[in-house]
Amino acid sequence: MSLVLSEDQQLLKDSAKAFVDQNAPVSVLRGLRDSKDAQGYDQNLWRQMLELGWAGMAIPEAYGGFEFGYGGLGVVLEESGRTLVSSPLIATVLLGASAINELGSDAQKSEFLPQVVSGELLLALAIDEKPHHRPCRIETSAVKSGEGYVLNGCKTFVLDGHIANKLVVVARTAGAIDDRAGLSVFLVDAAAEGVSINRSWMVDSRNSAMLSLNNVKVGADALLGAEGDAYTSLTRVLDIGRIGIAAEMLGSMQQAFEITLDYLKQREQFGVLIGSFQGLQHRAAEMYSEIELCKSAVRAALAALDDADKNDADIAEFASIAKAKLSEVATLVSNEAVQMHGGIGMTDEYDIGFYMKRARVAAAFLGDALFHRERYASLNGF
Amino acid sequence: MSLVLSEDQQLLKDSAKAFVDQNAPVSVLRGLRDSKDAQGYDQNLWRQMLELGWAGMAIPEAYGGFEFGYGGLGVVLEESGRTLVSSPLIATVLLGASAINELGSDAQKSEFLPQVVSGELLLALAIDEKPHHRPCRIETSAVKSGEGYVLNGCKTFVLDGHIANKLVVVARTAGAIDDRAGLSVFLVDAAAEGVSINRSWMVDSRNSAMLSLNNVKVGADALLGAEGDAYTSLTRVLDIGRIGIAAEMLGSMQQAFEITLDYLKQREQFGVLIGSFQGLQHRAAEMYSEIELCKSAVRAALAALDDADKNDADIAEFASIAKAKLSEVATLVSNEAVQMHGGIGMTDEYDIGFYMKRARVAAAFLGDALFHRERYASLNGF
Amino acid sequence: MQAIAHLEDFRQETRAWLEANCPASMRTPMVDAEVVWGGRNPTFVNPESKLWLERMAEKGWTTPTWPAEYGGGGLSKDESMVLAQEMSRINARPPLNSFGISMLGPVLLESGTHEQKSEHIPKIVRGEIRWCQGYSEPGSGSDLASLNTKAVLDGDDYVINGSKVWTSYADKADWIFCLVRTDSDVPKHAGISFILFDMDTPGVTTKPIQLISGMSPFCETFFDDARAKAANLVGGLNNGWAIAKRLLQHERTMISGFGLAGSQGDRGGTTSTMDSVERAAMHYRGDTDKISDPGLRDEIAKFKIDSAAFALTSQRSTEESKQGQGPNATSSMLKNYGCELNKRRYELLLSSLGSQALGWEGEGFASDEIAVTREWLRSKANSIEGGTSEVQLNVIAKRVLGLPDMLSLVQK
């Protein structure tokens, strides 16, 4: 398992960077926010990303993808993180498609994955029910009824819920709240009767929805995987999501750091460049070191996803290392970035604040640093 | 409740400082260590301290003391902390005498407290049984036998145990391990049959002992307070001890900081005084701020002990604030002091290492920062 | 004894006057919307606010200790304390919020000419003119004295060109007290003057600044050949830096109060869940006896202990300065630590609320949740405004700890 990008991955990274720099600067996100865009993402930009094959990056060739691995998807996420691109890449590709790929039957994969690659299908993962991510704290119920199921419950923090065609809903077919057993995953049509979706305007100018399911009837074919037995595969899906988000955070924190470094080299105070103050230098050097560690944690976690020798327990550990570390350092770097910019960093006109806002949402998504440190300790038996 | 020293307290502090500077520099402790002194404290120095009335500072006049309050004892401890004085002040006066004063009958107080003031009686508190302070984790048993009791068990980290004439032993007369109910406190003669005391050489060059009690018989008059009901008063004794140790730590950390500050103003590197480097300046300024907070926490806790309006719950909170904060900052300051001194700070020849060693023992004694943060949270219902 | 008797008389008179003159609604807790800022076009959401201001201003009690000669209350320190106690007794609202009172007035009384005081002080007392402060400039930051706004004498006027930033309520103010460069050929601190002029002066424009937390009272202010009467230069030509420093002391003391909120578990009389970080943490996790996330619990305990020790330090500092004991160079320390505590408080609130603290607007989030998010963002400026943390730490290192200044070796 190498921690250095392969030549192909490096080429992909360079081209993704060039594409993002040219087509998706932070001003795109700002525009979506200021215009209160109905979709919350730039559809033209997304079409270009589809043409570049980004939606099929980690999807097997058998289902219309390009089988470039999570390493490939990771560098795309990293580069899109640099300019805070808001797109269906996370909700649909990273989370939704992975759920279908990990849990679905061959028929389900054959039906839906090509639609993700082509952009016809937008997905959203509905799991959290409380303000804190606790993957087994599922009260949403799915009760067998005839051939199908009836779903009831509420979901929160459903990323891109308002634009999804289909929702990947985690529900309980058995067991008590917090039980690992009894979890099932359903693919629910967003337009189905009883589904109500309320878009939330988030601090990072992205979108997540509150979802309520009121006697929603689905067929047996809506079930992804075996009934009541989703825990293991679902955990892998979440770990894929955590690693992908960590990759995105890596891009954002590198960019925020570089912007700040540039500022330290330009801004004069008291007759000298502020970057010559040792107090700031040491803080910058410490950030640099932490970012290097983050880079390694992300590269290793992505490589592990593509490594057939790594089992679920390995992946879990890599995912929690990456998500815990990145969440912590993203907070540090974005706070320091604003502080080192001084007053100008506090203005909405300047981009750096966007990085701080995104860092906090990404840090909380799929488990914050506290959650993943706790999980890491449990995984390691202490 | 004032946080500023009274005129009397300030006078006492100034005279204690002058005394300590002149008679008890760090070289006294070094000498005790290098000569492997049998007592572990300078008896001549202790006699002078007795003459200054330090042993009776907080003891009521009725029992031969000077009723100067814990505020008075606190400034003496603070100043003795400045030069790391090793004396019976903590084990005998702060802990032992307080235990007799809080738990004992009038007869017991009348008998023993004057002996503390005069220096005839040396005491030691034997409570901990495991490497971590947990005041209710008491397995040492005291079983009623005729008029008296029979004690069995082992104690660790018994400060000054090897020189004590009498041991204040916390034992269980009822209840299970960790119960608050069933704790009793006994005054046990160090020379009694079945008592075995093993002196330990500690990293701070002070002394604590391992104590084992093997069928030790004591009379009914050895019981301090009511049988099985010591918890509340014992907690107050421990809180007095924690606050007193915090006062001592305050003195040590101030001194370590001042030594370091002097060094920053004298030492040249790369053609400038190292104190002109902003990296070190900011760290020094942060230490200064933390030490100011420590000073307030200690002053308030000592004032609370002397304030009749404060109840046990108030004292508990002040004690945990002080011990948690001081333990944390003492660690920070002593680590930074060594680091800022560079190589010379690592040598035994230079005094600063003694401060680091003492800081760690004091931080662990009667509960470390983690213990007291946990206790603070519980006291505040969260 | 006579003095005490006099004070007792004064207390009775004051109490009677307040009883008779303080309108009923002015004895209820202040609400943001009803704060009175005065000015040429004042807003009185509550008509009793107007009455209350007029009555207080007539007695000069909007500025109780200012000289009666200029419309102030002319009270002694003791009398003004009695007035404050009596107002507090009936929960009387302050009649007027004003940078003229809190910032400009004191230095004008100290350094202004008789003519300047006669012209400006009475209007401040009566709330007739609303003032703003022209200090920072886009390029100046922590290095305030590097300001570039130029004032050139032309007949009886100074002609002013340049721009200011972070001017609170510049778009609502009538006059500005402003630092300008009147000499560029001397060391930077020696060429600055302090001047007053009307915001209606041709050539003055303002533009509000949006912060990362949303709208703000801050503005950018531009001067394009704006003319100010030379007679309104305060404290003498090129003597502005001394006056500026006096003013900054006021501002810093004001800001260090931030950190106290955390320890008091209370922000101005409201009782929201958000007032207590630990309650919020439990509420949003559905915990009853203790915070179920042990890492967060420990961090909150650490925060609460630091807040308690900080509150005790503020108290001790006040006691010490009353007794004239110890150095009172603690203001930089208190400012810096207080701001850092406030920032920690909001970081912990954010962790406590989870995704409910990540909303911006619209449905799905309660107003106090949105407020936490916005205030978290706003709190990041605490360690920037009124002197950055870095500047405060420099001040502690140099003035309190006596460490040598490398910058002075660099600067010629």
Add this chain to the structure above:
Amino acid sequence: MQAIAHLEDFRQETRAWLEANCPASMRTPMVDAEVVWGGRNPTFVNPESKLWLERMAEKGWTTPTWPAEYGGGGLSKDESMVLAQEMSRINARPPLNSFGISMLGPVLLESGTHEQKSEHIPKIVRGEIRWCQGYSEPGSGSDLASLNTKAVLDGDDYVINGSKVWTSYADKADWIFCLVRTDSDVPKHAGISFILFDMDTPGVTTKPIQLISGMSPFCETFFDDARAKAANLVGGLNNGWAIAKRLLQHERTMISGFGLAGSQGDRGGTTSTMDSVERAAMHYRGDTDKISDPGLRDEIAKFKIDSAAFALTSQRSTEESKQGQGPNATSSMLKNYGCELNKRRYELLLSSLGSQALGWEGEGFASDEIAVTREWLRSKANSIEGGTSEVQLNVIAKRVLGLPDMLSLVQK
């Protein structure tokens, strides 16, 4: 293909030779007491150590890639890798520990004259002369180049006066490689030379340094009119700084390995409770399923995660430097982070062991508990020796991040 065949032959020969020549006890894990340092009066606790050293030295395999001309093994890089693999296969101990091999030799081969190499290298290879390093001085600290030990030419000798500090094993070494000032009238870096001399020279005395952790291999070394042959000046007069820097690179790389211990949960084959912070925390609290102190548990998790990420970073750095990809200025970062991790590790061990980590000697404490206490104290030097953390952070700021150097504005 021929090369590979050759290597395979070499492997077979080497394997056979090792089989025949490596004594049985030399195939067991090294113990501290049996480490061989060589020198004029060598200590061989285990007689097989002597045999092993002699056999290996005869083939030049104590220094496999050094030129055979000077007694080295003369192996190619590939051959030496095969030798290392074969030695590792049978757990063969290194025959010789030597600053001559790890530090002096490489620069002497690079910069020494033929005479110097002929004289010194063979003795290093055979472990006949034990070397020490004379770099730091009592006043120099991080500013190594400010050294004051003077060497003045007198006939064929330099006469040396001054003192060195932190000279490891100076009291046991036969010769010293030493930085001396040979010109005081030029900028400090330009007046330094690198010279070798015998520690038996009259005027040379040493004094061991006791550390806060107890006895140490460090010494102070004093030179009082000590005479060194001018012929032993390496790399030319006043060219010592360049050589010193080459040597420091070796030292730094060596030290950055410290931080890896934490992530591996293993220090050199032993399996004490202390090897794993989390096991120690549980053991000393009597916990079975998880650490009962939640604050400590979270801190340990944070430490383990950082250690894991650090280990991955070391691995990535190695991979990248193999590929020549990316800047390899990471050595300062790795050194600094690794040292801080090691310090954190010991702080956590201290918290984990409670009062059992507070002993100094005598009864009541197990030897591995005392070792934790001593190593905790010793670990404080990690961020001082081989360049302080402050120096490493400066290097990162300037060389990696390209931030401007204020000091260069101060220094003329």
